[in-house]
Amino acid sequence: MSVRPLNIDPSNCFIAGAWGAPLSGETLPLINPSDGSTLCEIARGQAADINAAVAAADAALSGKWGKATAAERGRLLAKIGRAVLDHVDELARLEAMDVGKPLKQARADVLALARYMEFYGGAADKVHGETIPYLDGYTVYTLREPHGVTGHIIPWNYPMQIIGRSVGAALAMGNASVLKPAEEACLTALAFAEIAHKAGLPDGALNVVPGLGAEAGAALSAHKGVNHISFTGSVGVGKLIQQSAGTNVVPVTLELGGKSPQVVFNDADINAALPFLVNAGIQNAGQTCSASSRILVQHGVYDQVVTAMAERYGQLRTGPAMADLDVGPLVSNRQKEIVEGFLSQGEDLEVVGRGQIVTDAPTGGAYVAPTLFTDVAPDHALAQKEIFGPVQVIIPFADEAEAVAIANGTDFGLVASCWSENGARQMRMARALRAGQVFINNYGAGGGVELPFGGTGLSGHGREKGFEALYGFSVLKTIAARHG
Numbered sequence: 041m042s043v044r045p046l047n048i049d050p051s052n053c054f055i056a057g058a059w060g061a062p063l064s065g066e067t068l069p070l071i072n073p074s075d076g077s078t079l080c081e082i083a084r085g086q087a088a089d090i091n092a093a094v095a096a097a098d099a100a101l102s103g104k105w106g107k108a109t110a111a112e113r114g115r116l117l118a119k120i121g122r123a124v125l126d127h128v129d130e131l132a133r134l135e136a137m138d139v140g141k142p143l144k145q146a147r148a149d150v151l152a153l154a155r156y157m158e159f160y161g162g163a164a165d166k167v168h169g170e171t172i173p174y175l176d177g178y179t180v181y182t183l184r185e186p187h188g189v190t191g192h193i194i195p196w197n198y199p200m201q202i203i204g205r206s207v208g209a210a211l212a213m214g215n216a217s218v219l220k221p222a223e224e225a226c227l228t229a230l231a232f233a234e235i236a237h238k239a240g241l242p243d244g245a246l247n248v249v250p251g252l253g254a255e256a257g258a259a260l261s262a263h264k265g266v267n268h269i270s271f272t273g274s275v276g277v278g279k280l281i282q283q284s285a286g287t288n289v290v291p292v293t294l295e296l297g298g299k300s301p302q303v304v305f306n307d308a309d310i311n312a313a314l315p316f317l318v319n320a321g322i323q324n325a326g327q328t329c330s331a332s333s334r335i336l337v338q339h340g341v342y343d344q345v346v347t348a349m350a351e352r353y354g355q356l357r358t359g360p361a362m363a364d365l366d367v368g369p370l371v372s373n374r375q376k377e378i379v380e381g382f383l384s385q386g387e388d389l390e391v392v393g394r395g396q397i398v399t400d401a402p403t404g405g406a407y408v409a410p411t412l413f414t415d416v417a418p419d420h421a422l423a424q425k426e427i428f429g430p431v432q433v434i435i436p437f438a439d440e441a442e443a444v445a446i447a448n449g450t451d452f453g454l455v456a457s458c459w460s461e462n463g464a465r466q467m468r469m470a471r472a473l474r475a476g477q478v479f480i481n482n483y484g485a486g487g488g489v490e491l492p493f494g495g496t497g498l499s500g501h502g503r504e505k506g507f508e509a510l511y512g513f514s515v516l517k518t519i520a521a522r523h524g
């Protein structure tokens with residue numbers, strides 16, 4: 041099959057189905073974190089561009105897009121998913137250069153984006169209302185309607201996956217979206233808009249305005265024409281977004297990361313657990329909302345797990361995204377400084393495992409060697425704060441009650457896992473762990489597009505992914521007809 045190459049101009053916004061320079065004419069440099077070079081200039085969208093994007097989305101809702109049936113929306117999303125797959129190599133290269141992630145991870149992200157489109161394409165016409173038995177002479181039923189214009193403010197760590205789970209679900213339910221990608225990485229968001237448009241998504245159904253958080257992001261979250269906001273990113277900005285949503289009284293979905301534990305009991309299958317214990321911490325250089333940054337290990341297998349994890353750390357190689365090693369650079373030198381700041385708080389701790397930065401890694405790159413700490417007290421900063429780098433801490437525990445207390449003893453609650461061969465313990469832990477997702481004898485379930493995902497506490501609220509997201513991206517209307 042011949043595939044038309046992607047043709048995006050990242051110094052533009054994509055609004056109402058067309059590329060256009062931001063109204064200010066200003067741009068920002070986009071940095072390649074593998075070597076510190078400037079990849080290109082991106083649009084510095086501002087409030088005026090957000091206004092235009094929201095107006096375009098609004099127009100789409102009263103035009104062809106708003107009139108599309110659920111089946112038509114679903115068919116179109118599935119088609120967009122196939123078009124994404126047509127560009128898998130190109131999208132993977134863009135994402136690897138932009139985010140610094142190893143090529144194989146970037147490729148997995150493209151496949152996940154396509155899978156989201158397939159899933160939400162198939163689901164679009166399967167969200168049904170109910171009829172409700174009521175008084176004599178009444179027929180009562182419910183409809184699930186779109187919110188209207190949805191605003192999506194996304195981070196730089198997994199742009200394609202987060203577009204898939206949030207924009208995919210929003211479009212499936214018939215909303216029109218305005219997407220503000222992160223200033224650190226926005227190329228695949230623009231490429232996706234182009235792909236979706238070429239596949240037939242009507243003008244204005246998806247608009248993309250790159251720019252700074254404090255400018256384009258703040259303008260989008262405060263815009264009175266936006267009817268729902270979904271945000272993935274830091275806790276601090278999440279609070280600001282919720283305040284804006286409060287001012288306008290619109291619903292908000294917040295996914296704010298975590299400090300997710302894996303709990304390893306004496307009776308666990310350690311060999312099965314090991315790859316999960318390490319990969320969940322170093323995947324995407326630890327810049328993953330659901331990264332497992334705390335490993336809790338029961339006394340009886342503690343030395344064995346520490347030794348085996350340390351050995352794996354010793355084999356980890358860190359280098360440029362295109363070299364496709366175990367770990368790439370962090371997204372930016374700013375993120376590297378954040379992570380190094382945490383590492384300096386661990387100077388009193390024992391480092392048992394450290395990965396290597398390859399000797400030919402470019403000097404301007406944002407590289408941090410993966411670092412494994414052991415015997416960390418549960419209340420230590422490195423065991424409490426989200427680090428967002430390739431850093432894990434191992435914490436010992438004596439029994440199930442202590443494991444639960446430590447696992448639940450942070451302000452977060454996104455993901456947790458339990459490694460044990462005891463079925464009753466698995467069931468108790470699944471209930472006791474405070475998290476939006478709990479995994480038994482695995483971690484992450486390979487991404488799981490179908491699996492509802494979201495947090496409690498400072499990890500945020502609302503659910504994305506799976507069917508649940510479709511309820512979040514729609515509003516329930518109850519109709520009571522009195523007919524006698």
Ligand code: NAI
Nearest residue numbers: 194195221222252253254257258273274277296297329428
């Ligand atoms: P951030 O929260 O500042 O950025 C995420 C998105 O929010 C970006 O698109 C940004 O432009 C936008 N934004 C920033 N300020 C805004 C504002 N005032 N109004 C509206 N939108 C705004 O996160 P940042 O600074 O890139 O990373 C800092 C820390 O946040 C990381 O070290 C990590 O701990 C956490 N984080 C968590 C993520 C997750 O997946 N849950 C993703 C990215 C960061």
Ligand code: MG
Nearest residue numbers: 253273274277
């Ligand atoms: Mg920020």
